[in-house]
Amino acid sequence: MITRWLTINIITILVIVLWSLYQGYDSSYILMGKIIAQAAFILFLININMYFVFLLIRKSKIRNVKVKLAKISKKMMRYHIPIAITATLLIIAHAALMISTRFVNLWNTKTVSGAAAIGILIILLFSVLLRRWKASGKRRKFHFTMAFVFLGFVILHVFI
Template sequence: MFRWLLTNGLTILVIMSVSIYRGYDSNAVLFGKLLGQGAFILFLVNLNMYFVFLLIRKSRIRDVKVSLAKTSKKMMKYHVPFAVTATLLILTHAMFMGYAHFGSLFQAKTASGAVAILVLSVLLYSGYRRRQKATGKRRKFHYTMAFIFIAFALGHIFL
């Protein structure tokens, strides 16, 4: 569990360091970057739900399972609000960055962001469908899309 938290912390630290290293052109770009980082943190928290459930399934120690089940029950209350908030932050990030870099809308960084938003829309739709009727296929598709989205988001960040 410690390695898991350390990995999340290091991921956030690396993303913030890269952002600081690259600098910013204006206050709009700085604000847009902060919005994007906040959204990424919320999506990372939501993605960690998968690992909590995985640990519950794989653990052989009953006390660990009970403690993780209590944690997951608390986390699930915030899963949808975090996703909606992160999506709004992403869309606001896209508007700020589009405004700040209007002349360079057809560069790789912008294109990767647009593709990430398309993948995000599929992820949100799969979550909506899963919430309507939970089946094994919908669950698997939803968490697969979550990993694909995080991969595209990381590609967008480090591009």
């Protein structure tokens, strides 16, 4: 199960990188923006995998697997917020670079989908604040739901 999920992650990253290369770029700024976005995507994917680690802990019937995954999740949680902050800063850098280039039309579907993804990211970051103020099952579910909605918008943005 774990190897299958890692394989899906690696294939997802490869498809996005190859798609980006296939689309090409008009300037070195656009290339830099794409590379920054890909780094942010990888960091975000690392963070979203936390959900699947916890899911495997809940669903596994083998105690040794649960213990091993619990140890992994404990280490991963230490880095969850720093990874999220780094990914967010990279996304902001990507957006700033792409908007600042004279090649980007602010009203095309790619830019609009990126703006929508940033709007969802703001809601996702707000869900983090809600969890910090008072943790509850409802807020936890809202947080991971927004993470998956954000992932969907990012995938849409990449492939438009």
